[in-house]
Every structure is written in structure tokens, then in C-alpha cells.
Amino acid sequence: MSTVLQNLVNQPYQHGFVTDIESDVAPKGLGEDTIRLISAKKKEPGWLLEFRLKAFRQWLTMQEPAWPNVHYPKIDFQAISYYSAPRAKKKLASIDEVDPELLRTFEKLGVPMNERASLAGVAVDVIFDSVSVATTYKAKLAEVGIIFCSISEAVHEHPELVRRYLGTVVPAGDNYYAALNSAVFTDGSFCFIPKGVKCPMDLSTYFRINTQESGQFERTLIVAEQGASVSYLEGCTAPKFDTNQLHAAVVELVALDNADIKYSTVQNWYAGDENGVGGIYNFVTKRGLCKGVNSRISWTQVETGSAITWKYPSCILRGENSVGEFYSVALTNHHQQADTGTKMVHIGRNTRSTIVSKGISAGQSSNSYRGLVRIAPTAAGARNYSKCDSMLIGERCSANTFPYIQVGNQSAQVEHEASTSKIGEDQLFYFAQRGIGAEEAVSMIINGFCKDVFQQLPMEFAVEATKLLGLKLEGSVG
Amino acid sequence: MIYQDSTTVLEVRGLRASVNGIEILKGIDLTVRTGEVHAIMGPNGSGKSTFAKVLAGHPAYAVTAGTVSLEGRNLLELAPEARARAGVFLGFQYPIEIPGVANSQFLRLAYNTVQAQRGSDELDPLEFDDFVREKMKLLEMNPDFLDRSVNEGFSGGEKKRNEILQMALLEPRLGILDETDSGLDIDALRVVAGGVNQLAGKDNATVLVTHYQRLLNYIVPDYVHVMDGGRIIKTGGSELALELESRGYDWVSAEYKNAARATA
Numbered sequence: 001m002s003t004v005l006q007n008l009v010n011q012p013y014q015h016g017f018v019t020d021i022e023s024d025v026a027p028k029g030l031g032e033d034t035i036r037l038i039s040a041k042k043k044e045p046g047w048l049l050e051f052r053l054k055a056f057r058q059w060l061t062m063q064e065p066a067w068p069n070v071h072y073p074k075i076d077f078q079a080i081s082y083y084s085a086p087r088a089k090k091k092l093a094s095i096d097e098v099d100p101e102l103l104r105t106f107e108k109l110g111v112p113m114n115e116r117a118s119l120a121g122v123a124v125d126v127i128f129d130s131v132s133v134a135t136t137y138k139a140k141l142a143e144v145g146i147i148f149c150s151i152s153e154a155v156h157e158h159p160e161l162v163r164r165y166l167g168t169v170v171p172a173g174d175n176y177y178a179a180l181n182s183a184v185f186t187d188g189s190f191c192f193i194p195k196g197v198k199c200p201m202d203l204s205t206y207f208r209i210n211t212q213e214s215g216q217f218e219r220t221l222i223v224a225e226q227g228a229s230v231s232y233l234e235g236c237t238a239p240k241f242d243t244n245q246l247h248a249a250v251v252e253l254v255a256l257d258n259a260d261i262k263y264s265t266v267q268n269w270y271a272g273d274e275n276g277v278g279g280i281y282n283f284v285t286k287r288g289l290c291k292g293v294n295s296r297i298s299w300t301q302v303e304t305g306s307a308i309t310w311k312y313p314s315c316i317l318r319g320e321n322s323v324g325e326f327y328s329v330a331l332t333n334h335h336q337q338a339d340t341g342t343k344m345v346h347i348g349r350n351t352r353s354t355i356v357s358k359g360i361s362a363g364q365s366s367n368s369y370r371g372l373v374r375i376a377p378t379a380a381g382a383r384n385y386s387k388c389d390s391m392l393i394g395e396r397c398s399a400n401t402f403p404y405i406q407v408g409n410q411s412a413q414v415e416h417e418a419s420t421s422k423i424g425e426d427q428l429f430y431f432a433q434r435g436i437g438a439e440e441a442v443s444m445i446i447n448g449f450c451k452d453v454f455q456q457l458p459m460e461f462a463v464e465a466t467k468l469l470g471l472k473l474e475g476s477v478g
Numbered sequence: 479m480i481y482q483d484s485t486t487v488l489e490v491r492g493l494r495a496s497v498n499g500i501e502i503l504k505g506i507d508l509t510v511r512t513g514e515v516h517a518i519m520g521p522n523g524s525g526k527s528t529f530a531k532v533l534a535g536h537p538a539y540a541v542t543a544g545t546v547s548l549e550g551r552n553l554l555e556l557a558p559e560a561r562a563r564a565g566v567f568l569g570f571q572y573p574i575e576i577p578g579v580a581n582s583q584f585l586r587l588a589y590n591t592v593q594a595q596r597g598s599d600e601l602d603p604l605e606f607d608d609f610v611r612e613k614m615k616l617l618e619m620n621p622d623f624l625d626r627s628v629n630e631g632f633s634g635g636e637k638k639r640n641e642i643l644q645m646a647l648l649e650p651r652l653g654i655l656d657e658t659d660s661g662l663d664i665d666a667l668r669v670v671a672g673g674v675n676q677l678a679g680k681d682n683a684t685v686l687v688t689h690y691q692r693l694l695n696y697i698v699p700d701y702v703h704v705m706d707g708g709r710i711i712k713t714g715g716s717e718l719a720l721e722l723e724s725r726g727y728d729w730v731s732a733e734y735k736n737a738a739r740a741t742a
Contacts, residue, residue, distance in 0.1 A: 421577075425536075425537055425538060426574060427574050427576075429534075429536055429537065429558060430570065430573065430574045431559075432535070432557070432558035432559040432562065433534050433558060433559075433561075433562050433567070433568050433570075434562060434584075434587075434588035434591070434592075434644060434648070435559050435562040435563045435588055435591040435592045435595065435648070436559060436587055436588060436591055437559050440587070444576070444579055444583075444584070444587070445576060445579070447578070447579070448576055448577055448578030448579035448627065449577060449578055450578070451578040452578070
């Protein structure tokens, strides 16, 4: 039976191809001159160069965090190229002028880039290596006042907005990787939903790392003004290389009074092969600020890729009655390591948060949930509910839960539930005895286990996530 | 019921099986024909639950000798799911819980898998709903069972009813019920036994594995077999169960040992 399980969890990676495209790659290495080069290439204003340099100087004084439950050789930050862009012959006037090779790449990945052909009705911003290559439905969104573009573009066209919010949720010196990102970020998405506007379609960013020795450092900033709402989706893939690549992104969300931001991620970076060679180091800082009263930020993530995942999408609940949510499925297989969870920081009165985390470990992987619930003395009437479930497939994987709870106000209510279960011989035998094969059994058990999270995803994403977990765990039974 | 024109459903000859290198079944012979109900009784550790699991193909047990056939077909070369599709049903002593999976979803998948194997029509969710509700009446089950996660938070009695419901849906050739009476109060026992009696027909066969005689007050077996030390050491009619209830198992073991010594 263990061979059945082994075959089930040994599915090849589907997005491992490399696009042969001419790229403009900066020389390897990191110094102030690298940062000046990036800033100059992007023709940035002086304030942004200053922001970068300040972050870099802070980064130099910082230490790589040692507390996560992950193990990897020391990263040589001088061996990475910090800028790689598909070489464009001229400035693009429309999506039709995008390099056809690039369009084919995204077609292969199933990302809708052609507005006319796209039936999904999802606006997409596509980031290839470090540069945004296309944003769809821009004009249509602009009609209702929504700005959705690459952050480089926003720096030029809406500098006052970017300057007002950039670094306000994740300060440049917040942590080691956020500081690195602040210094060298090359592109990302910017999204602004003005007062009272409900975004008429889901917005989506698709990230792709293509070049072997480049890092990807994108920066996403989403602002929802008073009464605005938006649902944002993020997908990620990378080719298979036998070296590790660094992905250190920063995502900042700001929700003003009565605003609502829903951020969903399906992360499928290359995870390395079955022996743990290659794969992405995914060191990401994601944080949302519920700045206004009654605001709500909801994170949903399905993490299936990366050799190492270090990621804690968080909510700072400052506005009175604001709501933070975190729904997560993290699947690790082979030698993958994940240390992921959330932080819910309750500052305002009557703030509420919900955490639902589902960790699935297979192979020899290690999967840790790490979460902080902090109730500040000001957060009278705050409530939190946390549920952390782990599932083990096979005998050689591990699951850990590290909950941190700090309560500074007597009137707060904090609940924490945790469970561990296992898919083993007896579970599969029960299904088999009802005529159901191992593949279908595992898929049914996993989908049942993840149900609370999947039902938070937008419909098409939920289907994709279900399929993705299937691909990761199903296969020929032999 | 013993019928004149019955055919052989299960034929076991010289079956030996071990787990982790320790032999548990030490040569079992058993023939079960259509229409018959057999009870396998015996003290704890006698090997009766192992026998049930080996017939269903539990992967933890290695068959080291002997043959098992179902309606003439070699069962031992079939994977557990193929045995199920061929008509072997095992009612579990401890059914597993499947959180987040609706009972209706699980039952329908199992039903359709077996239907497909038999070349019969599969049912869509609506058709299946009507069909399963009808079957549930047999076991006096509340329809809300369908929406609950499989066995999650079920009482002992509810789990066992759910097992018998599955047997009712899958209509096996051979139903093996492993300690179906354990954890049941007297009302649940009556309902579960009633269900089994209704399902037992002229064309199928039932094997009850049980430690106590209690269940046999409701389901009257045609044959009672006593297992001890991995062997069937005595076979009789339903009256044997009553004798075991009043006298225990020790005398059967002693009788068997004496007989063995006599032949040695």
C-alpha cells in the first residue's frame, strides 16, 4: 500500500518549461550601484530611489531570520541577478504587440491574456520575471475609476497615490526579506478602488519566473477607499531548474472605512524534484491594514509549490469593528518545507478575526503552521477563532503547529482548535472495500479536509485549486 | 436459510495468513452457499476479525497458503477494490470518519463505482437521493444522515446503521459483518439485525463475525463455527451458539485439544 501512496504523491510538475526569449538581465550582485541601475532603468523619481537606498542600508544591518522551522544552505545574495526583463523592441501600445512567444507561454499556463477571447471576465496583470508585460481590461476598469496597472506604471502615472501608501503597511525595515524587496523590487501590481466602487470583476496577477539566475522581487499594493470592494487573485509558476531561485515579494493591502478586500492566492512555484534539488525559495511578506471602521480583509491561500515557503499573510485590525480572515491550505511533498500561517493584530474595539489552516504533508516534507493572535489593550471586545488541522500522508513527513496568543484586554475572546489526522492503510482500505480506488479516495479525503478553505475561493479558482491538489497527489496507481 | 438448489458463494481451503511475520490464521476451511447465514464465533484473539479482513484483502495481512474463491473466481489475486466490485462486502467493526465529505457523496461514489462494474446505470445526485432515502427507511435512519460528514460524530449505533445502509446499496454476493453488534444498545441492535435479515436472500450469503450470542437472538444462523488459535475448531447449528452462551468457549477448546491428542 505504501507504493500506492508513493505513486500518488509523485506527480511531475506541469509548468516546468522555459520560454526562449531574449532578456535584458542585470549583472549578478547587489550593491547601491545595482539599485541605482534598477531605478534608472525604470526612470524612477528621486523619492523612490531614496526609499530603495534607505531600505538597502537597513537590510545591510539585518540578519536572516533563523526562527522558521526550515533548513537551507546560506543564500549568496551576490550570485543573484536583481533585474531581468523580456527585451522589448519598443514601448507597447496594446496587448496585441506583446511578443508572441510570451503570449504562447501564458496560453500554455492557461492565463487568459487576450481580452476578446477571454470569457472568464477576469482582468489580468502579468509579471514575467521582474516586469509587468500586460494588463487586460484596463480601459473598462478605468470607466468606473479603478486603477489597475503595473506598479512601475503607477509610479509614473499616479505617483501621489503610490507615495502615500507604499511602505505604510510593510515598512521598508519590517524584516530581512521585506527590506531586500524594498531595495530591489522591479515590478508588481497596483490596484486602487475609489470611494464607493465595487470592482465589477475579479482582478488577477499572474507571476512567472523564467530566467535561471534571477530573483523575483515583486511588490503589490492594493488600496480600497471608503466603501469600496475588490476580489484579487494571484497565481504563480516557474520553470524547473536544478538551482534554487529566490522569490521575495511584498504585498500591502489598505482598507479604509467599510472597505472590503479579498485576496486569493494559488501558489505553484516549482518545488524542486523528488530529491529536493532545485525549487523556489518563497520568502514573502503579505500584510493588510484594516485602517477604517467596519473594514474587512480576507486572505485565502492555496500553497502547493516552492522548495521553501515562509509566508504569513496578516491583518492589522486598527479600525473599530474591522474583520480579518485567513484561510489556508498548504500542501508539501517530497522534500518541501513550509512554515506558514498568519498574524492577526487586534488594535481597534470589537475587531474580529478567523483563522482556518489546513496543512497536508506527504513524502519527506515538513509543514508548519505558525500564527500569532495579539489582542492589544485597546481592543476591547475583540474576538478570534482559530482552527489548525494537519493531515499526514505516509510515514516520513512531519507537521507542526506553533500558535502564539497574546491577550492584553480582559474582554477579548480567543479560541484555538487543532487536530492531526493521517491517511494511511486503514483509511484507504475502507474506501477500497466500497470499490473506490486509492486515487479517488485520497482526492476525496483531501477535498473534504480542505472544504472550509476551498469554499472561500472564487468559483474558477476553487476548481483550479481542486485540480492542482489533484495533480500533486493523484496519479497512476501501481 | 438452507436451500436445495443453492450454489457455492465462498470456498476457503487451507487458508493461512500472517501479519508482521506472525501467523494468525493457521489453516481455515469454510464453504458458504447462497441463502446461508454463517456465524463465526470465538474468544478474543482467536483470529475471527483477521479472517474477515483477509477475505476483503486488507493489505496488512499476507496470505501464506491456501485458496479462496468467490463464485469460482480466485479472490486472492484481486485487489481489495476489485473484490468489493466482485461482490464482497465487509461491514467494519470501526468504520473510519471522513471529515468534510458528505455521506451522500461517499455513498453515491461507492454505489456508482460498483454499478459501473456490473454494467448497470449510474445515478445522478437527484436520482440517487430518492434511491438512498428508500433504503434508509429499512434502517429507520433520519435523512439528515445524508448531509453529515461520513461517520464523523456518529454514535456507535449510527456508524453501524451506516455500514448496513452501504450493504443495502451495494447488494453484495457475500456480506461479512465484523462485530456489527459491538457498541449497539438493544434498540439499535434490533434495527440493525432487522436490516440484515431483510437483505439476506436466496441469492446472497452472510457471514457474521461475533463474540457474543446476543446478535444471534435476532439473526438466526444456519451454521455456527467456533474459531480458536487461528482455526475453526467446531461447527454446529444455531443451537451451538446458545450452548456457547451458557458454557463459554473453554470446553470447545478442551474438546478440540483432546481430539487432536487422540489422533496424534
